[in-house]
Amino acid sequence: MxxxxxxxxxxxxxxxxxxxxxxxxxxxxxxxxxxxxxxxVLSDHNLRCTTCGKNGRCELQDAAIEQDVEEPRYGVLDDRDEYEPIDDSSSFIQIDRNKCILCNRCVEACNDVQVEGVLRMEGSGQDTRIGFQSDAETMEESTCVSCGHCVTVCPTGSLVEKGIEDATTIPLPGFTQKNSVGKTDESTGTSKGPMTPKKRTEHTPETPTTEMIDSPTDDGISSDTWSDDQSGGDWL
Ligand code: SF4
Ligand code: SF4
Incomplete structure (x- = not known):
């Protein structure tokens, strides 16, 4: 602006x-x-940066750091009801719509540069999302030729190449790109996944510690998890 x-x-x-x-x-x-x-934009984005394949090379992360954002005034994605499942169906490209900022770059790359006509914006208002012109439900079912151009222009971790989804995540046991999707259960204070996004001001301790605790997830898989008062900010 x-x-x-x-x-x-x-x-x-x-x-x-x-x-x-x-x-x-x-x-x-x-x-x-x-x-x-x-x-x-930040209020509508999965801010679990430490489990994102674009961590450290994300334009949204860069902008937030440059602007000294400490607490997005409109909350964070975890305040909303639903996370969208990751589309992991394609052998080459993964879509995590929880990280899409609706910039339209991928749609332009696919339609105007590659002239493949695969992607489109669909829906309206809060339900706006990237989808497929063929009305396919998944990337695998779409007419995508896997040229990868959309991935190269995506500023966030919404479109990533398969095989490097976890390339730049913090290398801690139990932390992966896929299990970072899940909402915190307010009644129990627990997360469906091993990461719990919180506003930075709420969980930046005076004296950070690095102690890890081991806790079972909902699906019974034991995962290493930061305890609330130990995490130093998992979205930047
Ligand atoms: S990889 Fe598929 S969706 Fe992406 S630009 Fe190429 S054809 Fe379009
Ligand atoms: S380029 Fe990435 S952030 Fe932009 S609309 Fe496409 S998927 Fe969303």
């Missing part, structure tokens, strides 16, 4: 340039608009 004398605050990426247009990138209103937008 930038501020123009002529049109007020506008999105720089899509607003048509005009002769004589005065653009201020550092204006206070534009900076506030960027801040609000970033928090909105």
């Amino acid at each position: 930038v501020e123009t004398d002529e049109h007020g605050v506008v999105p720089a990426c899509s607003f048509p340039a005009e002769d004589g247009l005065t653009v201020q990138t550092g204006a206070a209103d534009a900076a506030e608009a960027r801040d609000v937008n970033l928090d909105l």
Whole structure:
């Protein structure tokens, strides 16, 4: 978002340039608009960065760090009711829609550059998601030719190549990209997966410790898990 004398605050990426247009990138209103937008995006994103294959090379993570985000004002994804199951059906590309920020890059890459016409945006409002033009339910059933272009342009860990899903996750036993999907059970304070996303201010201890505890997950598999007062922030 930038501020123009002529049109007020506008999105720089899509607003048509005009002769004589005065653009201020550092204006206070534009900076506030960027801040609000970033928090909105973060509120709809699985922030378990330490179990994400894009950890350390994610544009959303970079933006949050650059903007010194400590606690997204609109909450985090765990405040919502449902996580979408990861689409792991394709042999080449995995889709985790819980990390999609609806930037449309993959759709443009697939349709306008590769001219494969596989991907599309579907739904509306909060239900907007990437889907398939063929009405397929999964990547495997779609007409995807596995060229991988969508993966290369995705700014987050929503589209990743199979085989490197866990390439940049923190190498701790029990922590994987797939088991980071699951909502915290408010009544018991436990997570369906071994990770529990919390706002950074709630779980940044004065003196961090690295002690691990071992606790069984819902499916009976024993996994190493950070206890609440020991984790130092699992989304950045
Ligand atoms: S990998 Fe499949 S979905 Fe992605 S750009 Fe290529 S054809 Fe489209
Ligand atoms: S490029 Fe990634 S973040 Fe953007 S719409 Fe596609 S899947 Fe979502």
